[in-house]
Amino acid sequence: xxxxxxxxxxxxxxxxxxxxxxxxxxxxxxxxxxxxxxxxxxxxxxxxxxxxxxxxxxxxxxxxxxxxxxxxxxxxxxxxxxxxxxxxxxxxxxxxxxxxxxxxxxxxxxxxxxxxxxxxxxxxxxxxxxxxxxxxxxxxxxxxxxxxxxxxxxxxxxxxxxxxxxxxxxxxxxxxxxxxxxxxxxxxxxxxxxxxxxxxxxxxxxxxxxxxxxxxxxxxxx
Amino acid sequence: xxxxxxxxxxxxxxxxxxxxxxxxxxxxxxxxxxxxxxxxxxxxxxxxxxxxxxxxxxxxxxxxxxxxxxxxxxxxxxxxxxxxxxxxxxxxxxxxxxxxxxxxxxxxxxxxxxxxxxxxxxxxxxxxxxxxxxxxxxxxxxxxxxxxxxxxxxxxxxxxxxxxxxxxxxxxxxxxxxxxxxxxxxxxxxxxxxxxxxxxxxxxxxxxxxxxxxxxxxxxxxxxxxxxxxxxxxxxxxxxxxxxxxxxxxxxxxxxxxxxxxxxxxxxxxxxxxxxxxxxxxxxxxxxxxxxxxxxxxxxxxxxxxxxxxxxxxxxxxxxxxxxxx
Numbered sequence: 001x002x003x004x005x006x007x008x009x010x011x012x013x014x015x016x017x018x019x020x021x022x023x024x025x026x027x028x029x030x031x032x033x034x035x036x037x038x039x040x041x042x043x044x045x046x047x048x049x050x051x052x053x054x055x056x057x058x059x060x061x062x063x064x065x066x067x068x069x070x071x072x073x074x075x076x077x078x079x080x081x082x083x084x085x086x087x088x089x090x091x092x093x094x095x096x097x098x099x100x101x102x103x104x105x106x107x108x109x110x111x112x113x114x115x116x117x118x119x120x121x122x123x124x125x126x127x128x129x130x131x132x133x134x135x136x137x138x139x140x141x142x143x144x145x146x147x148x149x150x151x152x153x154x155x156x157x158x159x160x161x162x163x164x165x166x167x168x169x170x171x172x173x174x175x176x177x178x179x180x181x182x183x184x185x186x187x188x189x190x191x192x193x194x195x196x197x198x199x200x201x202x203x204x205x206x207x208x209x210x211x212x213x214x215x216x217x218x219x220x221x222x
Numbered sequence: 223x224x225x226x227x228x229x230x231x232x233x234x235x236x237x238x239x240x241x242x243x244x245x246x247x248x249x250x251x252x253x254x255x256x257x258x259x260x261x262x263x264x265x266x267x268x269x270x271x272x273x274x275x276x277x278x279x280x281x282x283x284x285x286x287x288x289x290x291x292x293x294x295x296x297x298x299x300x301x302x303x304x305x306x307x308x309x310x311x312x313x314x315x316x317x318x319x320x321x322x323x324x325x326x327x328x329x330x331x332x333x334x335x336x337x338x339x340x341x342x343x344x345x346x347x348x349x350x351x352x353x354x355x356x357x358x359x360x361x362x363x364x365x366x367x368x369x370x371x372x373x374x375x376x377x378x379x380x381x382x383x384x385x386x387x388x389x390x391x392x393x394x395x396x397x398x399x400x401x402x403x404x405x406x407x408x409x410x411x412x413x414x415x416x417x418x419x420x421x422x423x424x425x426x427x428x429x430x431x432x433x434x435x436x437x438x439x440x441x442x443x444x445x446x447x448x449x450x451x452x453x454x455x456x457x458x459x460x461x462x463x464x465x466x467x468x469x470x471x472x473x474x475x476x477x478x479x480x481x482x483x484x485x486x487x488x489x490x491x492x493x494x495x496x497x498x499x500x501x502x503x504x505x506x507x508x509x510x511x512x513x514x515x516x517x518x519x520x521x522x523x524x525x526x527x528x529x530x531x532x533x534x535x536x537x538x539x540x541x542x543x544x545x546x547x548x
Contacts, residue, residue, distance in 0.1 A: 126314035131304035
């Protein structure tokens, strides 16, 4: 083991870890902010939903399916004009957040839709009978009742984002995936590859553990 | 308090149309418990859901407390719904909220502030006997306790009427009785008007003042429970007092069905028949039911020999309803 070599690498590793956390963190926030309303819309516009707008449901579903069928690497390149429009650049960690979010929104939208559909229809009916309006039903009934399931959905989404972020490294986004490719793959430094992969595994384990705990705590009463 | 005028509900169109309700007329007076009795699929669930417009009738009108519900929409409808409490077969409590928060839910919707809510929730939980479970979650309660929470929630906004959608159908007999006692108590103490639907005769027998029997979307019988029970040919009496169907009378005997109502239920009429008219009586079946203070009974017997017609006249003169099988 060459300690000099590793001490020279350590700042790079630390930087890459921060980049990954930043990319995944920020894109998770935007994904939930935009994907949850998408999930709600998918539920309420459906045939037996609160708003009952089947045509809108069809259109949204179609768009979501397109978003989900594009391979991330293609999406990453395809939306560069949009990325430039939003953040002013197409390379680097900040630029990667845009495609990451765009890719994760339809994914989380579907996951949230599934969670919200699991809410007992009788409870929604009781809320209607009590004189709730649509907003109250969404905010006071659907989302709180689906919360444990939504949290697990967010967990799955974060883990997918960790995976996507490694691919985003390919366009100079930085992060652990990028490090693994540059050092481990392109320079045949297997040690670096192993370290980054181990770090990614640890990330995913921690995220899943936290998600499970939170969901469990929420669902304890259910 | 609730008037249902000529309400029909048709699902689908054309040849595939299903008529769930067919020109239903009902009137629920203030302060009464009104039961709608029917088999599953008779349309009773559709009917009760029409009253707060969870289902919109295809035609006809519904008036609750002088307000024509069926003409309302949007905010006015939601306001009107807040004046109509509803309880459900499967309770439909919010699993993510405590008991106190569940009861507070309609109050939040109605815009009560926090301290008003807390005060009202306390009153309501005391009313249904669950003061000490305020911080529990629905999953920690028994079925009967959940329905008590449902009742407290339904009454939170001091509604004009309570709709009960098979509220005891998921409960065991003993719990059913205690929930029915609670509803009866609320009716008597607060004058709460209750419209309930059920498939259980026992519910009607125990607490309803009036009943309507629904079959295939039509009201086939309607009236005061005690009056219908005293009418031997009514559907209610027939299911309250089951008769021997396959029994063959002995040679020379006639099968007589006697319905007692009120005071005559106490008189020894049969021994009078035997002594005065020399008729031999062979009892086949008999039953007495109590409706509030009134007792109604039905007796099925074989009469053999003696002065048969005179005996029947004697019974009829006493005000009893007497039927003779052919």
